Amino acid sequence: MTPGEDRTPDAGGDDHLAAEYVLGVLPGNEREVLARRIATDAGFARLVEAWEARLSPLNSGYDEMEVPASVKQALDARLFGHGAPATPKSGLLQSLAFWRGLAVASLAAFFIAIAIPLVLPVATTPGTRLVASLAGDKTDVRYLAAYDVRSSEIGLSHLAGDRAAGHDFELWIIKGKEPPVSLGVIPAGASVHLAVTPAHRDLIGSGALFAISLEPRGGSPTGKPTGPVVASGDLRAL
Amino acid sequence: MVPQQFTSHDVTKLIVRVSLKDRAAFDLLYRATSAKLFGVCLRVLSDRAEAEEALQEVFVKVWTKADRFVVSELSPISWLVAIARNHAIDRIRARSPRAAAIDEASELADARPGPEAQAIAEGERDRLGACLGELEADRAAAVRGAYLNGDSYAELAERFSVPLNTMRTWLRRSLMKLKECLER
Numbered sequence: 001m002t003p004g005e006d007r008t009p010d011a012g013g014d015d016h017l018a019a020e021y022v023l024g025v026l027p028g029n030e031r032e033v034l035a036r037r038i039a040t041d042a043g044f045a046r047l048v049e050a051w052e053a054r055l056s057p058l059n060s061g062y063d064e065m066e067v068p069a070s071v072k073q074a075l076d077a078r079l080f081g082h083g084a085p086a087t088p089k090s091g092l093l094q095s096l097a098f099w100r101g102l103a104v105a106s107l108a109a110f111f112i113a114i115a116i117p118l119v120l121p122v123a124t125t126p127g128t129r130l131v132a133s134l135a136g137d138k139t140d141v142r143y144l145a146a147y148d149v150r151s152s153e154i155g156l157s158h159l160a161g162d163r164a165a166g167h168d169f170e171l172w173i174i175k176g177k178e179p180p181v182s183l184g185v186i187p188a189g190a191s192v193h194l195a196v197t198p199a200h201r202d203l204i205g206s207g208a209l210f211a212i213s214l215e216p217r218g219g220s221p222t223g224k225p226t227g228p229v230v231a232s233g234d235l236r237a238l
Numbered sequence: 239m240v241p242q243q244f245t246s247h248d249v250t251k252l253i254v255r256v257s258l259k260d261r262a263a264f265d266l267l268y269r270a271t272s273a274k275l276f277g278v279c280l281r282v283l284s285d286r287a288e289a290e291e292a293l294q295e296v297f298v299k300v301w302t303k304a305d306r307f308v309v310s311e312l313s314p315i316s317w318l319v320a321i322a323r324n325h326a327i328d329r330i331r332a333r334s335p336r337a338a339a340i341d342e343a344s345e346l347a348d349a350r351p352g353p354e355a356q357a358i359a360e361g362e363r364d365r366l367g368a369c370l371g372e373l374e375a376d377r378a379a380a381v382r383g384a385y386l387n388g389d390s391y392a393e394l395a396e397r398f399s400v401p402l403n404t405m406r407t408w409l410r411r412s413l414m415k416l417k418e419c420l421e422r
Contacts, residue, residue, distance in 0.1 A: 019413040024323065025384050025391045025406075028331030035324075049312060051413075054420055056316040057366040061386045064273035065280050067293065072268060075294045079301055080261070159309060 018047035022055055042140050042160040132210045134231040141169075141230040143186075145210050152201055154194040156186055161230065163188075163214065169230070170219050173200065174209040185219040186212065206237040244270040249314040257304035264301060271315065272297070275322040282326035282388040292329055296322045327388040369419035377412045384409065 020026050021034045038045045128150055134143040141161030147154050154171070163169050171194065172180035181203055184194050196204065213220070214227035244252075249270060255263030275296055279289035299321055310317050370378040380398065383389050389397075395405040 015417075016410050016413075019417075020410070022320075023381065023384050023409065023413065024327040024388045025394065025409060027390065027392075028328065031328060031331060035328075049310060052316060052320045053312055054366065054417065055385055056312070056319070057364045058382060058385045059278075059316065059319045061382070062274060062277040062281055062319070065277040067272050067276045068290065071276075071290050071293055072272070075268075075297050078294060079298060157305075 014044055015047055018044065019051050021048055022051035040162060130204065130206060130235045130237050132233040132235045134210055134212055134233040136229065136231040139230045141212065143212065143231060145171075145233070145235075147196070147204055147235065152196045152198075154183065154196060156192050156194065158190050158192070166217055167214050167227070168217050168219055169212050170215045170225070172211045172213060172225060173203045174211060175203045175205070176208075178203075180211060180225055182220065182223065185215070204235065206235055208235050209233070210235060246313055246315060249318075253300075253304050253307045253314055253317075256301060257307065264297075267300070268297060271318055274315065275318060278319055278322040279326045281386060282323065283330060288329065289326075292326050293322075296325050299325065323388070330388055331390065365420055366416070369416050372419055373412050373415060377408055380405070380409060381412055381416070 017034060021031065021038075026034070034044075034048075038048055128148065130147045130149070132145045132147075134145060135141070139161055142159040144157040144159060145154055156171070169186040171183045171186050173183055174180045181200060183196060183200060186192060186194065209232055211225075211229050211232040213225040213229050215225070216227075220226050244266075249267065252263045252267040252270065256267055272293065276289060276293050279292040279296065280286065283289045283292060300318065303321075307314065307317055312320065370381065373381070376398065380394055384394060391402055391405050391409075394409075395402040398405065400408070
């Protein structure tokens with residue numbers, strides 16, 4: 001992945017581009033390029049969001065317009081198919097979204113007050129999942145990890161930070177003072193899963209540490225971390 | 239019309255619940271915000287059928303991307319309006335220039351309710367309004383028009399009878415002046 005290679009260090013130029021993107025004046029092809037950049041470049045995304053916040057008072061210039069009922073019916077058909085009941089789905093996907101929401105809440109304290117009362121009723125079996133928010137001091141790499149004890153699967157949500165070209169992120173579990181044990185190379189993607197082998201299941205518990213290191217493509221050749229740790233976080237039972 | 243009892247805090251909670259794939263929350267979020275977002279689509283696209291289609295696509299995005307809201311620092315309604323604006327603007331940019339020109343000739347002139355006057359009237363008595371007031375009148379109008387209608391550089395240059403690059407310089411300078419003013 002090399003989306004950052006042609007990035008200029010010219011912050012003024014980026015700020016101009018972010019402002020023009022939000023104002024909406026750019027041609028379609030330039031908007032497409034910038035939209036992709038927003039998805040992959042957290043620094044640029046922050047500039048865009050700052051402009052969205054600055055110009056948002058102009059939103060009062062938009063009138064509310066009555067929407068024909070047929071639009072919502074068509075929308076429901078599109079999203080849920082005809083006659084689908086309006087009940088929440090269950091399963092791993094939902095749990096992942098759920099834990100993702102909760103873990104982010106732990107990053108922004110104010111958010112907890114909003115999220116917990118909402119999501120707690122959704123929790124079916126407490127104590128079967130562990131969650132960790134992974135971040136680093138010196139990098140902008142951020143992941144949220146949720147381990148489902150029953151399925152022995154780790155769900156990872158990629159929030160920010162790219163791997164360097166020709167490298168992979170590798171996930172490690174560190175229990176107490178034991179050496180790190182590899183749980184595998186993290187596949188590229190916004191929301192990915194790693195299966196945990198039976199031998200490693202006992203290592204994953206509350207208080208253990210998840211860490212992500214930068215490794216050559218395909219993972220550490222030695223079985224131990226060889227590159228810098230770019231993000232880490234404690235596992236917590238919730 | 240839209241029920242007015244939804245506060246910003248309520249909308250935040252609804253978006254969080256939508257990120258958990260809660261359909262009842264999605265229905266409520268739609269009820270609370272679809273009129274505003276339809277206003278955005280209609281204003282930018284100036285075409286009912288297309289705006290209805292765009293509104294659906296906006297809510298499909300909201301359903302699938304609601305989890306992104308939790309890492310955003312925008313207010314919930316600003317976050318939603320940004321999705322709708324970006325989507326509607328991408329749609330007009332994807333139109334052929336000819337179609338856009340025809341739309342402009344036939345609909346924009348009469349369908350749009352004097353955006354400048356209206357925005358000011360609706361109590362833009364905030365800091366941004368004050369900072370826009372520090373710009374030359376035609377530049378402030380260009381910023382408002384671009385933001386609310388989704389005008390392109392090319393359209394603005396034509397309307398104000400200046401070369402495209404001049405328009406770009408105008409707006410870039412105006413935006414940076416706004417930023418400077420807001421940070422004062």
